[in-house]
Structure formats: C-alpha cells, structure tokens
Amino acid sequence: MNLAARAMSLFLLGLVRLLTGAQARWHGCPPKAEQRIYFANHQSHADLVLIWAALPHELRAITRPIAARDYWTASPLKRWITTAVFNAVYVERERKGDEDPLAPLIAALESGDSLILFPEGTRGFEEDPQPFKSGLYNLARRFPEVVLVPTWIHNVQRVMPKGEVVPVPVLCSVTFGEPLRLGTDEDRAEFLTRARAAVIALREV
Amino acid sequence: MGSFLRSLSPSQQVGLLFVVVFGLLALATVAVLLLSLRERAHDSDATIQRRHDNLALLRTSWVMAVVFWVGWAAGERAAIVMFAVLSFLVLREFISLSPTRRGDHRALVLAFFVVLPLQYALVWTERFDLFTVFVPVYVFLAIPVVSALRNDPQRFLERAAKLQWGIMVCVYGLSHVPALLLLSFPRWNGESAFLVFFLVLVVQTCMLVQHLAARGRTRPVAPAISDSFHWASWGWGLLAGGLVGALLAGLTPFKPLPALAMALVACVAGTLGHLVMKAIKRDRGVTHWGGASRSVTGAAGLLDRLDALCFAAPVFFHSVRWTFNL
Numbered sequence: 001m002n003l004a005a006r007a008m009s010l011f012l013l014g015l016v017r018l019l020t021g022a023q024a025r026w027h028g029c030p031p032k033a034e035q036r037i038y039f040a041n042h043q044s045h046a047d048l049v050l051i052w053a054a055l056p057h058e059l060r061a062i063t064r065p066i067a068a069r070d071y072w073t074a075s076p077l078k079r080w081i082t083t084a085v086f087n088a089v090y091v092e093r094e095r096k097g098d099e100d101p102l103a104p105l106i107a108a109l110e111s112g113d114s115l116i117l118f119p120e121g122t123r124g125f126e127e128d129p130q131p132f133k134s135g136l137y138n139l140a141r142r143f144p145e146v147v148l149v150p151t152w153i154h155n156v157q158r159v160m161p162k163g164e165v166v167p168v169p170v171l172c173s174v175t176f177g178e179p180l181r182l183g184t185d186e187d188r189a190e191f192l193t194r195a196r197a198a199v200i201a202l203r204e205v
Numbered sequence: 206m207g208s209f210l211r212s213l214s215p216s217q218q219v220g221l222l223f224v225v226v227f228g229l230l231a232l233a234t235v236a237v238l239l240l241s242l243r244e245r246a247h248d249s250d251a252t253i254q255r256r257h258d259n260l261a262l263l264r265t266s267w268v269m270a271v272v273f274w275v276g277w278a279a280g281e282r283a284a285i286v287m288f289a290v291l292s293f294l295v296l297r298e299f300i301s302l303s304p305t306r307r308g309d310h311r312a313l314v315l316a317f318f319v320v321l322p323l324q325y326a327l328v329w330t331e332r333f334d335l336f337t338v339f340v341p342v343y344v345f346l347a348i349p350v351v352s353a354l355r356n357d358p359q360r361f362l363e364r365a366a367k368l369q370w371g372i373m374v375c376v377y378g379l380s381h382v383p384a385l386l387l388l389s390f391p392r393w394n395g396e397s398a399f400l401v402f403f404l405v406l407v408v409q410t411c412m413l414v415q416h417l418a419a420r421g422r423t424r425p426v427a428p429a430i431s432d433s434f435h436w437a438s439w440g441w442g443l444l445a446g447g448l449v450g451a452l453l454a455g456l457t458p459f460k461p462l463p464a465l466a467m468a469l470v471a472c473v474a475g476t477l478g479h480l481v482m483k484a485i486k487r488d489r490g491v492t493h494w495g496g497a498s499r500s501v502t503g504a505a506g507l508l509d510r511l512d513a514l515c516f517a518a519p520v521f522f523h524s525v526r527w528t529f530n531l
Contacts, residue, residue, distance in 0.1 A: 021297075161307040168313040169293070171301035 005084035012085065016053040020159055020172035024054035027205050028178025029149060031056050035114055038063070038176070039136055040151035041129040041199055042118035045071065046160050046167070047153050051116050052086055054174040064108055065116040068093050089115065093122070102135055109143050116151075119195065123162070128200060132192040140182040140191070150177040150195065152202035175202045218456055219277060219398060226270050226406070234263055255420075262416060265510045266409060273405055277398045282329070284401075285383040289325040295508040295515075296321065296375035298494040302486075303367040308357030312348050312368055320344050321376050328384050333526075336384065340377040345369060374482070375508070378515035381522040388522075388531055393458040400525070403450065403457050403464075404471055408517045410449045411472040412479065415442030430484045439476060446472035463528070471521040478516020482508070 016022050024031070040051060048065045055063055067088040073079045082088040089108045092101055100106075108115060117139075119132035140148055155172040180198055182191055213221065237259055272291075276284035296317065305313065320340070327336040349365040385400045418438035419425075425432050450468020454461040486492065494506030525531070 155301065158305065161310055164310050166314045166318070168310060169297040169300070169317055171297060 002084070008081065009085045012049065012081075013053055016049055019167055019169045020050060020053075020156070022050060022053040023171070023173040024056075025173055025175045025205075027175050027202065029147075029176060031059055031176075033058060033062065034147055035109070035112060035143075035145070036063075036147045036149050036179075037109075037115045037117055037136070037139060038149045038151045039117045039119050039132075039195065039199065040153050040174075042120045042123050043125070043153070043157035044123060044160055044162075046156050047118065048086065048088070048116065050153060050156050050172055051151065051174055059114070062112075063114040063116060064089050066091055066105065066118065070094075102138060105135070105139060106142065109139065109146060114146075115139075119192075125157075125162070129196060132196050134188055134192065136195060137182070137188045137191050144182065148180040148182070148195070150180060150198040150202060151175065152177070152199055154203070175205060177202045177205075219402070222399075222402060222456065223270075223274050223277075227274075230263070230267055230270060234267075237263060258416070262413060266413070268510060269405055269409060273402060276401070281383070281386045281397075284386055285325055285329050288379060288383045289321065291507070291511065292321055292325070292376050292379045293317065295379065295494075295506075295511055296371055298506045298508045299371040299375050300368075302489045302491060302494065303371065305364055305367070306357055306359065308355035309352050309364055309368065311355060312351040312365075315348065315351055316344075316368060316372050316376075320347075320372060324376050324380050325383075328380055328387065331387050333384070333387075336380070337523075340372060344372060348372070370485075374512070374515045378519050379511065381518035382514060384522055385518070385525075388525065390458045390529060390531070399456045403453055403468075404517060404521050405514065406453065407446045407450045407468040407471055408475040408513050411442040411446030411476060412513055413442075414445035415439055415476060418442065427480075427484075430487055431480055434480055434483075442476060443469060443472050458529070467521065467524060467528075470524050471517045474520035475513035475517035479513040481516070482512040 013022075038051065040047065048067060052060060052063075052065060065082075065086050065088045067082045067086070067090055069090040069092055071078070072082045072088065073090065082090070089104050091104060095101055105115060105117075117136060119136040120130045121133045121135075122130075124130045136148075139146070152175045153172070154175065155170055158168070158170045159172065160167045177198055180195055186194075237256075241256060272287070276287055279287075300313065324336070324339060327339060348368050349361075352361070352365055352368070382401060382404070385404065386397045388397055388400065415438050416433065418441040419433040419435055422435050422438060424435075426434050426436060447465045447469045450471075451461045451465040454464035457464055457467075459467055486494070494508035
C-alpha cells in the first residue's frame, strides 16, 4: 500500500469510528486468519466501509470486499479508494454477454483471499433482507474449505440514507455469527434460505 | 479550614483540591480492590452485582475527575473544545437509541454539524444572552421545519420531540458546564474552574451517597423506572451533597449558606434528571446508553456518566447568574 492509500485508510478509519463507532461483535466465531466469506445484509453503500473498518487490522489486509462496478468506479476518487484502499473485487450488477459474473470472485478465492459478500445483490430498504442470490451457493459448492460467516450490519442505513451526501453520526455494529456449512446434498434454495435466516437471526443477539 | 484555604493562591487551591480528590479516589479504589480479593468463593449473584455496581461507580468518578483535571490544566478554551467533543459523543449515543426516519436526516445533519458547533461557539465568544436562548428559541423551530420539508408525516411529533430532547440534554445542557468557566464575578479573584469543580463534586457526591443509602431498601418510588430511587435515600444524597457544597464554600464566591443552597439546587436537578434519563432508557428497553456490545461487557455509555450533569449544569448556571446579577 503506498503512502497516499495508507493515509486515506487511516483517515477513513478515523472517520468511520467517529461517526459510527464501527463496533465488531464476534458472536459465533473469533476473528481468525483463515479463508472466509463474510456474507451480510445490504442497506447502504457504507456497508462495505463499515465491515472493512470493523475487522481487526490483520484481517483487513487479507479480506476483500465485493464492490458494484458501476457505482464504485463512477468517479476517479471512488475507483482509487476501492482499488488502493479496500483492494475490492469488482462485480457487474447487470449480466453482460455470456461471461460468468462470479469469475472475479473465484479468482480472488483461488488466490487465497477472504471475501465480503452481499448476497442480496442490491441494497434493500425493508426491515428484512431480500432473498439471497445464488452466487453464495455456487461459491460454497466450489470452495468447500472456505468458512462461511453470516454477518449482520446494524444501523448503517441511518448514517447515510439513499440520496443523501452528508453522513450523520449513529452508533453501528457488525455482528459476526457462527459459521455455516453447506450440506453435501443440500440444494440451492434450501441453503440460501438457511443462510438468510442465519443472517437475520443475528439481529436479535 | 476556610481561612487556610483563603490564604492560598487560587491555583494552589485548585491543586490542593485535585490532590484531595485523587487521594480519596485512590483510597476507595484500593479498598474495593482489597475487598474483591477477599470475597471470592461463594458469593451470591446479588453480591457480585453490587461489587460490579461499585466498580462502575468508581470508574465513573475516576473518569470525571481526570476529565476535569485535564480541563483545568489545559485552560478554559481547551475545556470548551473538550465539552463540545463530549456533546458530540453523547448526542451520538442518544440518537442511536432514538429511532428516526429517513426524513429526519437533514435535521440530524443540522443538529450535529450546525447547532452543536454554534452553541459552543457562543460559549467561546461569551455571548451569554444568545447562548441561553439559541437552542430553546431558534433551534426549537428550525429542527421540525427541516424535518417537515422532507414530507414525511409519520410519527412526526414523536420524531421531532426525540431530536429536540437530544439537543436539549446533550448539547444545551452540557454546554453550560464550560460556560461556568467564563463567568466573571465582581470582587472575587478565584478561578471559575472552581465552580465547575464545585458542581461536579457536589452532584457526584450526592449520587454516590444516594446509591449507597439505597442499599437494602425495598419499595422504590417508581419501580418500573428505577429500583434504586427512594425518597429517603434521595434525602440522604441531598444532605451529603449540600454539606460538601457548604464545606467547599471557601473556594467559591458564595458564603457557606448560599453555597449550601446552590449545592442543593444542583443536586436536585442532577438526581431528578438522572431519573428522567433512566425512564427514557427503560422506554427503549436498555439499561445503558452506548452500542449493543456495551451491555455484554457491562461498561456503560458516556451518557450514563454525564446525564446528571446535563440537567444540573443549566439550572446551576442560571441560579448563579440570577443570584449574582451577572
């Protein structure tokens, strides 16, 4: 990481802590440097920044968030922050041609990185997350040794609702739950429902 | 004792005060530590809970004492900035536990980034007339207007009220503490820092004695809100706070009797304000302000420590100004 990126990362960490507290609650698993996929509810673009800030320093370096290419590369600043600071993996939200939208994620997992994933695909505005898309299932099938950690992000939508530019200070927390395993003959729909329930269950702990 | 204290220079007096306070705190901490070494084996849950409460109270007192020592050592201007930061942090805690809707976003921005800095800027520039009415008059109107313009009538009064309460308690109330530093009394060459110290020590003593006197009592006044508030223990707390106030009269511009009265005013406001904040917490179903993980570790939020002061400071400030025609 170069000097500018390091400074930006310190600045963002300070800002996020001042605004939200960026509290990590390790409920079902300890923070551990094993290969993981953290899958979380998605209500705001700031979700990505919050999980990133809540992870301990050692894990932050090996954990890459998934960022929507159209939003996060819209301006040179956003692109620079997601590449140089967050080391994000870009995905297309709209399927283009016949390329596999999961290809960049698979490449990242093959090189040993951990991922932060929002399986709803897009931001929701309801209390409960929307149904999960099948990307999580496909990755879990393909990489059975990667640990799947359900994650609940609390309150972020209040920090910066859609359409607003100035964030407001509200205490937020990120709860990491007990890892999930994909059963050998578990089918797609069953697993995705279970994964979503595991995320929602963390709201109450 | 009064004449000895008067013979010292103001800064020597403050120094002596801090030595005494930190000495008492150190003694209390050692005592609690020794107790915790002794009782271990077969304690009931109640004992453990009580020890936990005592520790929390001690920690609060340490934090308060250190905060005010830093405030005094760094000078008045630094103290104003410090209290502005405290205001920001407690308002953040308050807002986190008061559900707002998307339509309140602009009002929240206004509260955090305009009202809060302006209120402390008014303290900084010593515009006490405007400082007194800025929040209750102008902000009172501005906040709901900004919310109303966002076109969301759902639970409007409730949302606006929550925001205004947050600003009143966390910004307006707390900003009166550094404002005390800037009061100048005719024919008194002591330090205004004494007034802050007087206020904090008196209120904190009152709360501590009230807490201790509530031990073993049953039938609290409002059990659904606080199981430690009894009229009798409240009376003991007030008595202790008032006596400490009278003892400290030598450090303040007050004579002992007015000092007693001022101390009582601050204590009544502080303890009852604390009770009101407890009611708000019960309404939200929490025991402490602060993030969700706080309830696991047992550490309380900042607002739990400062709420009594938030209510005591404005009442005390205006009683002093009124009495002395400042």
